Amino acid sequence: MEIEILSVSGSKPIGKIRVNEDATIKNVKDKIYQNLKKSLYPDRQSIKLEAKGRSLKDESTLKSLNIDDGAKLYLQDLGPQVSWRNVFLAEYAGPLFVYLWVYQRPWILYGDVTTPPGTVASLAAACWSVHYGKRLLETLFVHRFSHGTMPLRNLFKNCSYYWLFTLYIAYHVNHPLFTEPCCASVYIGLAGFAICELGNLSIHILLKNLRPPGTKVRRIPVPDGNPFSQLFNFVSCPNYTYEFGSWLFFTVMTKCAPAGIFAVVGLYQMSVWALGKHRNYKKEFPDYPKGRKAILPFIL
């Protein structure tokens, strides 16, 4: 059957394509790429039934959407796209590089420094490296991305957030006039940080095992044998809870206000995501556990 493709801006005709009766939106995108617009690779396209309507899912069939011969579909250019994996690698490699750069070469920011880094500064650098090293390895070997790409502008936004915050924190923690907190603070902070990092990793592995490879199957996450996963009894997104915990304990360990600011800003953003996921879980699964909160047990 023949379908006319129009642009969402001004409903200008782009051209016509021929597809099978049982074709999916994914097939339509491929056809547009092959026959109409070579610059618009499938990930860059959004197909809609109306100019201002919602984007149609790739797996939806034309039949299920009641699209007949001679129908019109609207095409939106989403702009240059970049894969989620590459965005994650860029935004996590930056903090690792920037922090260690400040730690090992303090003269770049502070001029001539005669004193070597203190114990807490060294511990903080180790914790920072472990955290972002873990994130990079998770991106490569653990995470499965349900969406293939995101707009290129997000790369700059996300990288700016992580890289600049890293510079801000590293500047303070590695400062020659840095005041080390008491031993109790350091040990509590370090222990808490280690526990939260392990917890975060455990949850990510559990979530990976929840979804079989190559599928988009969604199930209610429940604790497994790992004690760290028990947090699922209290919150929908324990990975975010542990993430916030890591930065909270990092702040306790360094007693550095900028690290605390980073923890709070992170908590805000993760709360927005967690509340969204929590809402989706409840909508999708009628038997979703009632007692769970989104991110902070008993609170939020």
Next chain:
Amino acid sequence: MSAGSVKKSKPTELSFLGKSYLLAYNGIQTLGWLYLLVWSTAYFLDRGTLDSYWNEMKWVVIIFQNAALLEVFHAAIRLVPSSVFVVLMQVYSRVFLVGGVLLATESGPVSPGLPLCLFAWSVTEIIRYAYYALNLVKAVPQQLTFLRYSTFLILYPLGITGELLCMYHSLDEIAEKQLFTVSMPNKWNFIFNYYYFLIFYMLLYIPFFPYLYGHMLKQRSKMLGGLSKKSA
């Protein structure tokens, strides 16, 4: 990763009490800014100088500018259908200038930017609050709607120029006196340099001004487009 979109709750029909309160609030604000405009005009026509201008009328500015903080509260309790974040951003920049520059320094208030931004603020606010007040009783004249969505074309750049001049004139004093500046070593390992913060804040006007101006132009075409259709 992104969260589901948050549904905006429909603004509920205002109660008599809510309407009366908003009418009083907008009415008082209109009169306050009108007083400021008339007083300032008379002051400069009477050959008043910048040296004593701020001291003469600072309390009027402090009261009526800080009263705008109530608008954030109005949005938060859904008394008005505005977004809390948008209102907060609009109010913050002015309250920051009053508290962080004009009240904190001696050089900020003697800047030629002060009468400039106070003129822009007062004319804008007289029109805006009068529009809100009359809108509550469904009696907004077309001329007022036109002014509400047209005066910004001149007053917005004028006001921003005034604000930037006030900040610029206060920089040397801030650097010299180390105002609001925290340096290390301290218990929380935190540095804050108000001088650099103010420079950074001034630079933020570069991307934000065109964005906000463009937004207001869109609003203008939306509102006045409908107005011209009505009158046709």
